Amino acid sequence: MASSACEQRELMKLFKCVLDTGIDVLSAFFTLKVLSLPQYGGHFTQFLEKEKHFLYHKWEKNRTTCCACPKIGCSIGRSTNMKNWIFQILYEANGTEDPAHVIKQGACLQQLCLHKFETKTIAAHELDITVLSFLLRLFANMSASEDLSLDSVNFCRNSICHARSTNCFSMAELNIMWTDLETHLVNLSDLPYQRIIQKQIQNCRKYEIDKAEIAELSNRINSMEIVVDHSYHLNNNHTKVPEYITEIVAKNKEEMVAEITAKMSELQGMFPLNSFLTNLSTLLEHETIYFTAQQAIKGPK
Structure with missing residues (x-):
């Protein structure tokens, strides 16, 4: 039980870092790549x-x-x-x-x-990572390295928001997520600020989170699932998750499969993907999509 609580706190710290530092980095990256163009005037x-x-x-x-x-x-x-x-x-x-x-x-x-x-x-800076990523893909001229980093940050965000519970990741998995998040957020940062972003992420890892913040962050994870359908609103007094929330999660996972499959197809010539694609649905059930997709995108060492 103590170990489970420790992993839950670690996941919430990671999610807090994604919300705070992650959105700050992506919004600054969007400003640099898109809003700085003359026709937008930075606004x-x-x-x-x-x-x-x-x-x-x-x-x-x-x-x-x-x-x-x-x-x-x-x-x-x-x-x-x-x-x-x-x-x-x-x-x-x-x-x-x-x-x-x-x-x-x-x-x-x-x-x-x-x-x-x-x-x-x-x-x-008020937008979610999903929205910023969508707009970046439409309007930004990104390098292959930046494109990979954007994918990786999205995988991290989605693996947290689509997890079946707040203690379904092992500490080893969380450490991998921390390392990947730091690597790719630094890569998306402007050069003069990369060391600052790195230290900010490292400070997030050391931050002691309390029960009230865990509850608040858990609610924000839930709200990110609900936001995809403005026709419905989840009352805080509900003790049972409505069926439409389950359907949304399932739909999002199907969309993730489609997106990852498309990405893998682009890289088909680099390394074998058949085994990965065949087992992707099973991997989703076990919440290992993040790590497998990351490994597949990076390719063999």
């Missing part, structure tokens, strides 16, 4: 306003054109799909539509007025 809201048309078509599933599309049709592809909950974090549908911009054919909407969607007043 996230300016970025959202300028890219509203592009992001709308990455999100809209029915391929409905909008008033910002050229008359010959929209050429924005949907190779990368934006999930509903991400779009809803960035925009809200409370704007004033211009009736002249809305075209219908019977009951079928042919063209939508983009003014319907208002940019939210939000800063990059």
